[in-house]
Amino acid sequence: MARQLQLNLDRQSTTPLIEQLRSGVKSMIEAGALRPGAPLPSSRLLAADLRVARSVVVEAYQQLTAEGYLISVDRSGTRVANLASAQDGAVTGVSAVGTVSARWDLRTGLADVSGFPRAEWLTCLRRVLQTATPEHLEYPALAGVAELRSELTSYLGRVRAVRTTADTLMATAGFAQGLALLSNMLLDLGHATVAVEDPGHPGQRRFLEDIGLRPVPVPVDDEGIDVRALAASEARAVLVTPVHQFPTGVVLSESRRTALVAWARQVDGLIVEDDYDAEFWFDDAERPPAVQGLAPERVVYGGSASKTLAPGLRLGWLAVPAHLTPALERARARQDLGSSTIDQLGYAHFIATGRLERHLRRMRRRYRERLEAFTAAVANLLPDFRLIGSPAGLHTFLAIPPYVDERALVDAAARLGVVVRGADHFACHHRPPTPGLVVGYAIHSRDSLVGAAAALAAAVRMIRTG
Ligand SMILES: Cc1ncc(COP(=O)(O)O)c(C=O)c1O
Incomplete structure (x- = not known):
């Protein structure tokens, strides 16, 4: 048995080795054992492994490439083609976004890992x-x-x-x-x-x-x-x-x-x-x-x-x-x-x-500046909105005024490229103390947060003008 691929060739069979190899690899792809993008062993390595002439592997790979099962990638060799890409569609994981790509992802749980030391x-x-x-x-x-x-x-x-x-x-x-x-x-x-x-x-x-x-x-x-x-x-x-x-x-x-x-x-x-x-x-x-x-x-x-x-x-x-x-x-x-x-x-x-303390000093500065930028942008662009809770952590709670419906705002924001969750998303049996948006601000630059606040203000206008 080959060590590079979970594949056996039957030398007693009347089926030619090229065909055995071609159908073996194809079955592995169809069964999902070889996943889209997975690299195949080089023809030299696989030939040595299977104890066949290199031309056997080259020919089998060529046939599979012609059939669309494999692709040949410059420098990185042969890989399994992404057969499903056509029917898969985009998996966004964020259904509210629909077809609009998220320009601002304000969901919580994200730290700015670009600052990782x-x-x-x-x-x-x-x-x-x-x-x-x-x-x-x-x-x-x-x-x-x-x-x-x-x-x-x-x-x-x-x-x-x-x-x-x-x-x-x-x-x-x-x-x-x-x-x-x-x-x-x-x-x-x-x-x-x-x-x-x-x-x-x-x-x-x-x-x-x-x-x-x-x-x-x-x-x-x-x-x-x-x-x-x-x-x-x-x-x-x-x-x-x-x-x-x-x-x-x-x-x-x-x-x-x-x-x-x-x-x-x-x-x-x-x-x-x-x-x-x-x-x-x-x-x-x-x-x-x-x-x-x-x-x-x-x-x-x-x-x-x-x-x-x-x-x-x-x-x-x-x-x-x-x-x-x-x-x-x-x-x-x-x-x-x-x-x-x-x-x-x-x-x-x-x-x-002392490296943790140093790192925290750096990140505190960065996050504080971002939160301050967002706070100022809210004061300017969303004057009826209020940030509640302590200024701490990597998210903030933006209470929305009574004339704005939370769900409508979340949906309108999504249409303008802002992915954000309403308080309702986090509630179970009880109504949240106030309707609002839970804004994860940590991964965005100050300018980007100002842009997000402006987009939220536009979303409010969109709802009010129908
Ligand atoms: C409320 C809360 N607790 C704890 C965590 C951290 O969980 P973990 O340490 O497993 O990453 C998070 C992360 O987002 C959180 O939101």
Whole structure:
């Protein structure tokens, strides 16, 4: 059998080798084993591999090219043709856009990865690869390498007043994996429901549901989650974004923070604090510390490098109450064998050498300027609109005036090339505190944000003039 292709030639057969090769490759393409764009081995390599004359391969490739199955690409050799392209159509993933291409993608969840500190990260990885011990290359501890847990413990204590130890901290593949692990742990502990903020993150709601927990939507107002409504639900665990509520941007008020912790103590419950974008805080008012510091025995603190560095790193962490560490490890032991040691060590070095702080200073400046540009453009071009919530994170909430219908605005904006989501997209059972647009501004230049605001103003005019 060939090693370059999963293909056998039958030398006893009366079918010529060229035909066997041609039909073998064609079947692989039709079955989807060879995907559009996939490179084929060079004729020289494949001929050696199959122990046939090179001309056999060349001829088979030529026939398949003539039939439209293969294409010959300068320098990069022969590849599988994109047979489906004609009937596929464009897969935009954004149905509201229809046929208009998105000039401004204002959806949330995007960090400006063009600012990713490639050279600095490479320096850290190089250093890790030079100094990693053989133990570092073995299976890691489930909770992560000691170096990262220790760095994160002191970093989170310093910048977020999180009270944790390396023993109660777990490195995860982003907050998403942390949430999956916590959900499984909660199921193990007998929870059937988890309260979630409404409006909140629809992806997280679905995530909980898929794992087998029932999300209980609890309304959010201008002080954050309504703790009275939470107390009236049967849930004993809640997922919250206290510092920059997703998506409204409101900050959990001081009295609600106290009430939330009191609730958790009263019901023997658990608060899961998703501190997803706290590093970016542009307000003159002081940034509230993590709720976890108020009650480390009742709060799981979750963080992530997705906003600060890049979501592609899949780096996150959980600081858990000490008594829950064994349950969390048991949940994890059922799922994987830990996450990449090399990346964890790289991140530990990135923090320890002050590179994270430097990078954050750069990115804070960049994001602050962008948010200020958008804020000024809204004041100029959309004077009846209001930005609510704290100026923080990588998105902002643009409250729309009563005379503009949210859905109509989202649709009109899409027709003008602005992809943006209305508050309604994030709501579950309760109406959002106010209709509005949730604007992810992080990836756009200041000029582009001014253009987006102008396009939104044009969309408003379009609706009003019918
Ligand atoms: C509310 C919220 N939490 C957490 C995250 C980060 O998730 P992860 O760390 O898995 O990338 C995001 C990312 O967009 C988010 O919007």
